Amino acid sequence: MAVQALGYAGFGSAALEDWRQFGTGLVGLQAVERSPSLLAFRMDDRKQRIVIDRALPDGARFFGWEVADAAALEALAGRLEQVEVTAEPQALADTRRVRALISFRDPGGNRLEAFYDAQTDDTPFKPGRSISGFRTGPLGLGHAVLTVENIDAVMPFYVDLLGFRLSDYMQKPFRAYFFHINARHHSLALIETGRNGMHHLIVELFSLDDVGQSYDVALSQQDRVSVTLGRHTNDLMTSFYAKTPSSFMVECGWGGREVDPSNWRSFELQDGPSLWGHERVWLPPAEREEAREMRMRAAAAGLRAPVQVMDGNYNLLSGTCPWWDSLK
Secondary structure, X not given: OOOOEEEEEEEEOOOXXXXXXXXXXXXXXXXEEEEXXXXXXXXXXXOOOEEEEOOOOOOOEEEEEEOOOHHHHHHHHHHOOOOOOEEOOHHHHHHHOEEEEEEEEOOOOOEEEEEEEXXXXXXXXXOXXXXXXXXXXXXXXXXXXXXXXXXXXHHHHXXXXXXXXXXXXXXXXXXXXXXXXXXXXXXXXXXXXXXXXXXXXXXXXXXXXXXXXXHHHHHOOOOOEEEEEEEEOOOOOEEEEEEOOOOOEEEXXXXXXXXXXXXXXXXXXXXXXXXXXXXXXXXXXXXXXXXXXXXHHHHHOOOOOOOOOOOOOOOOOOOOOHHHHHHO
C-alpha cells in the first residue's frame, strides 16, 4: 500500500489551554510548546502526533498519512492527477516535523497531507499523567473517523486512489464503513450523517486500567463523556469517548484487534457497533434506541469475543471449571 499509517492529525482551535488540560490530564498526552499559537502533543518517540493551531479556524482539520520514502510520495502524487495536489514548502514540512509533504483534499473537503520521514525526539516520551503508553509504531497514531454526506461519493477516493481496504461495514443503527492500511483494524472510518465533519480520533492505550482511569477523570467533568464505556463488535476495542474542547470526540481504547491485510475479507456487521455499553449520547433518540436494542439482542444471543492481549499485559488463569475446560 502506498499509504502506510496515520502519522499525525491537526485541528484549529483558539482554546489552547482547554486542549492542554484535556490532552494531558485526561488522555495522558505530553504537551509540547511550539509557539504562542501552536500546541503540539507527543504520544511516543515522534516529535508530535496531534497539533492544535490557534491560527486555523475552529473546525479546520488536517490528517497526515505516512508513506515509505520520497519515491513513494512522488508515486502517490502521480496517482492523484484527478485532484489538485500541492507540493508544500520546506517551511511547512519543518512545522509538521517531517522531511517533505504534499497536500490535497478528499471529496468531503478534508485536508489530507502525505509525508515521509517523520522526526523523532531525543528525549523520552513523558505522559501528562501516569499511563503505560500508547500503541502506535507501524500502526500509526490511531484511527480517524469522519462524518460524510454520502459514503458512496467518498469511498472510491480512499480505496481506488489511496489504496485503503475495506475491513467491514454496517447499515444499522447508522451507516458506517471501516478501512485498514496496516494491521490496525481500521485507520479510517466514514459515518454517513448527511454532513461532512469530524467525528472522533482514537488513542489506543497499552493497559485496560489506563482506559478505566481516564474514564474516571472524564466522569468527574460535567458533560465530558459522549459515549459510555463499552466494547466494539468489529475491532473489539474496549473504550469510551470524551468530548474535546473542539466539536469532536477522542476515543480512549484498549485491546484493538489486528487484521492481516494480505488475506482479510470484508463483511457486513449484523450485530450493531457494540457488544455492550457505548451508550451514544450524540445519536438521535430513535437511532439511540435502535442501538440499545441491538446490544440487548447481542446479549440475549450470548455474543462474545476473546480479548486481544499482548505478551506482558496478562496473566493466564488456571482452569477451575470442567465445563469451561471442555470448551477450550
